[in-house]
Amino acid sequence: MQDTDGLFHILMLAAAIALFGITHVVPASPALKARVKALLGHAYLPAFIIMSVLTTGLVAWLWATAPFIPLYAPPPWGPHVTFLLMFLAFLLFGVFLFPCRLKRFFRLPFAYVVLLWGTGHLLANGDAATVTLAAGMMLVAAILLVLALKNGVRPEARDGLALDLAALLTGTILYLAMAMFHGVLIGVPVLHTIGIDAG
Numbered sequence: 001m002q003d004t005d006g007l008f009h010i011l012m013l014a015a016a017i018a019l020f021g022i023t024h025v026v027p028a029s030p031a032l033k034a035r036v037k038a039l040l041g042h043a044y045l046p047a048f049i050i051m052s053v054l055t056t057g058l059v060a061w062l063w064a065t066a067p068f069i070p071l072y073a074p075p076p077w078g079p080h081v082t083f084l085l086m087f088l089a090f091l092l093f094g095v096f097l098f099p100c101r102l103k104r105f106f107r108l109p110f111a112y113v114v115l116l117w118g119t120g121h122l123l124a125n126g127d128a129a130t131v132t133l134a135a136g137m138m139l140v141a142a143i144l145l146v147l148a149l150k151n152g153v154r155p156e157a158r159d160g161l162a163l164d165l166a167a168l169l170t171g172t173i174l175y176l177a178m179a180m181f182h183g184v185l186i187g188v189p190v191l192h193t194i195g196i197d198a199g
Contacts, residue, residue, distance in 0.1 A: 006067040010128050013062040017136035020055035023048070024140065028147040059133070066129030074126045082120035083190065087175050089116035094171025099156045100163035107155065108148040114141035 027033050027048065037044045089112075095102045096109040103109055118138035121130055147153075183189030 006069050006128070009062065009066050010069070010132055013059065013066060013129060013132050014136060016055060016058045016062050017133065017140065020052075020059055021136075021140035021143065023051045023055055024144060025147065028144050028151070028153075030151055063129050063133050066127075069128035070126055071128050071131055072126040074124055078123035079190070082124040083179075085116045085120035085123075086178075087172075089113045089120070090175035090178070091168055091171040092116070093174065094167040094169070097170060098163050098167040099158050100167045101157055101159060102164050102167060103155050104157035107153055108145050111141040111145040111148070114138060115145075 025032070026036055040047055092106065092109045092113045095106060096113065106112060114137050118134040118141070121134040125131070125134075178185070179190055
């Protein structure tokens, strides 16, 4: 009975991720976005924001409350590689936050953030909930990246070294903060996992 309940929970998580993906595919596809906006009118933006918040919250809640179902044993070097990948991910997150020249180069930096995050967490975790979350979000990010490239998405960007440096510095600070407080926020002390004593 517990196995059936656990499987149902994982399926619900997968469905929530799919709903999250559908919500975000709409603005990435100009033709589809135009149809939805024509249908909803001025309610489009509030509806998108509400759906984004609800689906994000639902995914987070289903992952946090999922039973632990082991699928595979992560390699012993997995957490160390994840630590490096997450540094790159946070640097790109900083790029996502600023209208810098690097954003113009990456086009959709947050998609790369999710791809790096997902890869790292697949290497460091082997439970069904985390694998479903990481693989599902990576699929969504890949689809959005393909759509962005296909539709010629060009994010706002301004020239100047200062913005590039601010983006990278912000990403580094956020990375260090997450490394220090990952145990408090997520429940897994990553520094301890890779053999660093944070004191």
